[in-house]
Amino acid sequence: MKIKQTAYPHPVLAEFNDDYTNSTFKATLIEVTPQNEGIVEFKVKFELNNSRLQGLIDNHEAIFVTHIECTASMYREAFSTTSREFSFCIPQKKLSKLVDVSFMVVANSTIFDYKNELLHEDYNGVTLTFKKGMYLAVAPGVALPIEKDPIVPTKSIFNLRASEGENPEPYEISFGSGTIDIYLQPNVFEQISYIQRYEQVNALLITMYYLPALIDALTYICEVEQGNSDDPVQDSEWYNSILFQLNQFQIDPKTINETGASVIAHKILGNVVNEALNSLSALLDSE
Incomplete structure (x- = not known):
C-alpha cells in the first residue's frame, strides 16, 4: 500500500496538501x-x-x-x-x-x-x-x-487486462506462466485505470477482482496437486507465490477444498477486506 498524493475527503496532515498550517x-x-x-x-x-x-x-x-x-x-x-x-x-x-x-x-x-x-x-x-x-x-x-x-519478481501475480474479443464476458481468468491475467470488458477496464490512482479505492478493487481470482487459483492448485490436471503450471511464478503463502499458514495444497478456497483466500489477503470496508465508509462519510 503506497501512499499517493491524492485528495482525501477529510483533513489529513501531509506534505502534499495544505489541510494544516505550521504542522x-x-x-x-x-x-x-x-x-x-x-x-x-x-x-x-x-x-x-x-x-x-x-x-x-x-x-x-x-x-x-x-x-x-x-x-x-x-x-x-x-x-x-x-x-x-x-x-x-x-x-x-x-x-x-x-x-x-x-x-x-x-x-x-x-x-x-x-x-x-x-x-x-x-x-x-x-x-x-x-x-x-x-x-x-x-x-x-x-x-x-x-x-x-x-x-517471484516484484510485480504482482495478478494482472488486469482489457478483453480484446467481440462480446467479451464481464470477467475471465487466464493462468499464465508469470501472472494470473484477469480480463475485463474494455469500458470497465478503462474506469478502473482511472480510479486506481486514488489510494483509498485500491482495497475495494482487490476485493472485487483479485479475491475471486485467488479463489479460482486455489481451487485449480488443489486439482493439480491431487493429480487431477495435466497442465504444467507448477513452475509458474503465480503458482509458486501462492504455494509460499500456503506454506506460511501450514496448509497442504491437497487439502484446500477441505478447508475452503474462499476461507484460505481471505487469510492470504489478510486485512484487505477490512481495508475495503474502511475505505467504503470513508467515501460514504465524505458525501
Whole structure:
C-alpha cells in the first residue's frame, strides 16, 4: 500500500496538501537489520509537529502505523504504536526483493467533534468526525530492497487486462506462466485505470477482482496437486507465490477444498477486506 498524493475527503496532515498550517509529520526507517533464525528487525522513528494530533496519540485515540507490503509474495501487515520510536520483526521469508513501507497516523477509535486550531481556514465551522481506521496524517514512504532470492519478481501475480474479443464476458481468468491475467470488458477496464490512482479505492478493487481470482487459483492448485490436471503450471511464478503463502499458514495444497478456497483466500489477503470496508465508509462519510 503506497501512499499517493491524492485528495482525501477529510483533513489529513501531509506534505502534499495544505489541510494544516505550521504542522509536519515525518517518519524515518532508522534501521533494517537481519537477525538470527531468518528474522528482519525494523526500527522506525516518527516526528509529529501538531499538538492536537499528538494529544490524540498520547490518549490512545490515534496511533502511529507502519504498513509493510511485499507485492510479490502478497504479504502485507500493519504495525502500530503510540511511541515516537519502536521496532518490530518480520520473518525474512515473507519479504521478497522489494518491500513498500508506508507511514501514517490512524484513528484508533471514533473521534467526535474534532477541532484543531492549526486546521486550514476552509474547515472553520465544519463539524468533523473521524471513524476508527481513518487516516489523520501520512508521511512519504520508502521502497526497500531486500537482498535475497525472490519467490517471484516484484510485480504482482495478478494482472488486469482489457478483453480484446467481440462480446467479451464481464470477467475471465487466464493462468499464465508469470501472472494470473484477469480480463475485463474494455469500458470497465478503462474506469478502473482511472480510479486506481486514488489510494483509498485500491482495497475495494482487490476485493472485487483479485479475491475471486485467488479463489479460482486455489481451487485449480488443489486439482493439480491431487493429480487431477495435466497442465504444467507448477513452475509458474503465480503458482509458486501462492504455494509460499500456503506454506506460511501450514496448509497442504491437497487439502484446500477441505478447508475452503474462499476461507484460505481471505487469510492470504489478510486485512484487505477490512481495508475495503474502511475505505467504503470513508467515501460514504465524505458525501
